[in-house]
Amino acid sequence: MKTPVPDYLDEVLDSLRNDTSGANADYIPELAEADPERFGMALTTTLGRTYAAGDADTEFSIQSISKPFAYAAAIIDRGLDHVLELVGVEPSGEAFNELSLEGDTHRPKNPMINAGAITTHSLLVGAEASQGDRVDRALTFFSRLAGRDLRVDERVCASELGSAHRNLAIAYMLRTYGIIDGDVPSVVEGYTRQCSILVSVRDLSVMAATLATGGIQPVTGERLMDPGVARHVMAVMAAAGMYDAAGDWLTRVGIPAKSGVAGGIVGVLPDRAGVGTFSPRLDSHGNSRRGRLVFERLSRDMGLHLF
Ligand code: DON
Numbered sequence: 001m002k003t004p005v006p007d008y009l010d011e012v013l014d015s016l017r018n019d020t021s022g023a024n025a026d027y028i029p030e031l032a033e034a035d036p037e038r039f040g041m042a043l044t045t046t047l048g049r050t051y052a053a054g055d056a057d058t059e060f061s062i063q064s065i066s067k068p069f070a071y072a073a074a075i076i077d078r079g080l081d082h083v084l085e086l087v088g089v090e091p092s093g094e095a096f097n098e099l100s101l102e103g104d105t106h107r108p109k110n111p112m113i114n115a116g117a118i119t120t121h122s123l124l125v126g127a128e129a130s131q132g133d134r135v136d137r138a139l140t141f142f143s144r145l146a147g148r149d150l151r152v153d154e155r156v157c158a159s160e161l162g163s164a165h166r167n168l169a170i171a172y173m174l175r176t177y178g179i180i181d182g183d184v185p186s187v188v189e190g191y192t193r194q195c196s197i198l199v200s201v202r203d204l205s206v207m208a209a210t211l212a213t214g215g216i217q218p219v220t221g222e223r224l225m226d227p228g229v230a231r232h233v234m235a236v237m238a239a240a241g242m243y244d245a246a247g248d249w250l251t252r253v254g255i256p257a258k259s260g261v262a263g264g265i266v267g268v269l270p271d272r273a274g275v276g277t278f279s280p281r282l283d284s285h286g287n288s289r290r291g292r293l294v295f296e297r298l299s300r301d302m303g304l305h306l307f
Contacts, residue, residue, distance in 0.1 A: 208274025254305030
């Protein structure tokens with residue numbers, strides 16, 4: 001027998017299926033070819049119960065949704081003070097692929113834009129870490145957050161690396177300012193592999209629920225970060241997770257969130273739940289169009305707006 005929550009989630013997806021506005025990301029050829037009709041969502045409570053609807057087990061590349069979780073790992077590995085010396089916490093008000101460096105320090109404005117995320121990826125593990133070490137750290141940490149073994153989609157990774165000129169340009173600028181060290185193409189390749197990790201909305205909802213609990217994975221019971229780290233990451237998601245639409249999102253939806261160009265969005269309600277949505281067509285800010293509509297519905301119907 002069905003419980004009312006999945007029925008409600010099915011109804012939300014059905015009511016939004018006819019919205020076909022927006023378009024798949026096209027600067028990564030593999031993403032341009034993804035089935036644009038895929039549509040799924042999942043919600044995991046802080047008690048570890050997951051409710052899902054639609055294409056809830058379809059895998060897609062995590063892309064920019066990796067950024068808050070890699071940021072948490074960088075803080076754990078290197079300490080908040082060190083990370084803050086190199087990456088700020090201010091909304092950039094610009095697109096995700098703008099350089100957006102602070103004028104005086106040359107820090108990327110926040111870890112949610114590409115410049116900040118390339119920097120946080122470069123900080124993983126420690127100063128002497130290799131690209132393999134950093135990618136392993138991301139993969140292992142994300143797998144523990146999701147509660148299952150995740151893997152990199154090599155096709156998506158190769159597809160993005162074939163046209164990663166802009167991220168290379170950003171990373172070379174960061175290198176000239178001493179924000180990142182080492183071999184630039186290797187750092188960008190590692191970051192791109194991190195973005196190519198495959199997840200489902202079910203995984204995203206559990207990963208976000210781990211932030212919502214203050215760092216305890218609600219299904220396995222494992223503590224994966226201190227409450228202060230989870231709080232810091234959620235706050236930065238609220239300020240900058242939706243790029244130049246962050247203020248509009250926070251006022252209308254009121255749920256700290258992060259989007260990815262494959263069409264995923266993750267949202268986190270402190271002390272309550274994690275939410276994941278997937279639909280590949282994006283709006284002009286690079287955020288999933290139908291994903292946004294799902295979050296607007298949930299926020300309104302279930303009173304999930306934080307304010
Ligand atoms: O670095 C990039 O451009 C991609 N790997 C990720 C960008 C992304 O997901 C932006 N989000 N909406």
